[in-house]
Amino acid sequence: MNAKNAAPETLEAVFLRDRARLLGFLARAGAGAEAEDLMQEAWLRIESLYGREAPDQPLSYLYRLLHNLMLDRRRRESRSARRDTEWADISGGAVPGISEEPDNDRRIIAEEEVRAVHAAVTALGEPTATIFRRHRIDGIVQRRIAEELGLGVSTVEKHLRRAYAALIDWRSSRDEA
Amino acid sequence: MTDANNRPQHEALDWVIRLRHADAADWAAFDAWLDADSAHADAYWPLAAADADLAAALAQPLPDAEVITLDTGRRRQWLIAALLPIAASVALVVGLWWTLAPGALPHADIVFETGAGETREASLPDGTRVALNGDTRLVLEGANPRKVRLDRGEARFVVVHRAEAPFVVSAGSAQLHDIGTVFDVVRDGKTVRVAVAEGAVLYREDAASLQLNPGDSLTRDANGTIRTARIAVMDVAAWRDRRLAYDQAPLELVAADLARATGVPVTLDPGWPDGASAAASISARNKRR
DSSP states (O other): OOOOTTTTOOOOHHHEEEEEEHHHHHHHOOOOHHHHHHHHHHHHHHHHHTTSSSSSSSHHHHHHHHHHHHHHHHHHEEEEESSSOOOOOOOSSSSOOOEEEEETTTOOOOOOOOOOOHHHHHHTOHHHHHHHHIIISSOOOOOHHHHHHHEEEEEEEHHHHHHHHHHHHHHHHHHOO | OOOOHHHHHHHHHHHHHHHGOOOOHHHHHHHHHHHHHHHHHHHHHHHHHHHHHHHHHSSSSOTEEEEEOOHHHHHHHHHHHHHHHHHHHHHHHHHHHHHHHHHHOOOOEEEEEEEOOOEEEEOOTTTTTTOOOOOOOEEEEETTTTTTEEEEEEEEEEOOOOOSSSSEEEEEEEEESSOOEEEEEEEETTTTEEEEESOOOEEEEEEEEEEETTEEEEEETTEEEEEEOOOOOTTTTGGTTTTOOOOOOHHHHHHHHHHHSSOOOOOOOOTTTOOOOOEEEEEEEOOOO
């Protein structure tokens, strides 16, 4: 790939060069007939960033962009499938500089739901709750969380697994209810 | 979901966590994992969706706070119209006073100022005690000893209450009227935070007013939106004990407080998600001695 210290390649260049690989990724991720469409959507996103500073790691940026576009579609589909509380469509943050298209029908999350999620995190107990918040909300890497809390990285990892598993379980059970 | 015979689920969860901070190699490994078994994608996406839903909800502020939007735009216009004649006559009186009393210079303002990392305590002429946190500028408006203006930074007041002459702190467009009180005020540009330890404070801005009682805190953001929340009375002006306590505070705010208290510039790590309304529970103890 590009030499160290050289200016990062542009997203466009990497997109075109690794097109086959990225399209394959979407197929393997189960995008099916939507794969080409997602590639097109990603390209439009990239174009709209023209003139901005290129991300340090263009390829992982593109992977994440495609991943998030696909995730957004799946979430929208399952949302319209269930007539449940509308969750705000804020999957951004994962791709710096790209704000996810806001849903027009997006509503403010029911206060009770938000409170319930916060309570579910708190119910994890400490230090699990703090570790989860640092990782998922503040976007801190595990190594740094370990340093901050004076814990081993493997301990942080263990807490994270437990937190994600419990919360995702909790979230899924609410959907089924 | 985590039982051992459900391996795709197990691995999918690991990917949800790992992909938060993935480089190109991680993504390639994820791609290879998806390729290994078509069941992998089926296991992964529901977890990823649940995770994204959780994150979306967590990005919302905890709604134990009552949100009051100061919709005073129209009322203010009305108020200005009503006050204009009064203001004109006041100006006239002041003008007259100036010409009639040419020797009477206005009292000079008294300025209390601290550098970042420095704290200071002072007594005001009326006996009110004030503690200034770092990087703070407080102006005692000379003509009225019961009126102070917080230009920036943070101050804790222990007010000597006088019913006939309320103690008033102005911070930007907000005014705080004490009702016999210990309270803390932070001003950062247009953002104002107030927390009350004892007594009560009347928060006023334009036509709106709100009474804050012990354990009440109020944040007015730069857009004029006001949120109230509860705070442990012990945590009001905790900076005086070299302690900073937060519950679900935006990280920008924490960074600003740390810089003020320590004199060390604090900036947010650019690696943190862009514009995330980061809410974290941080309790820091500054053991500097």
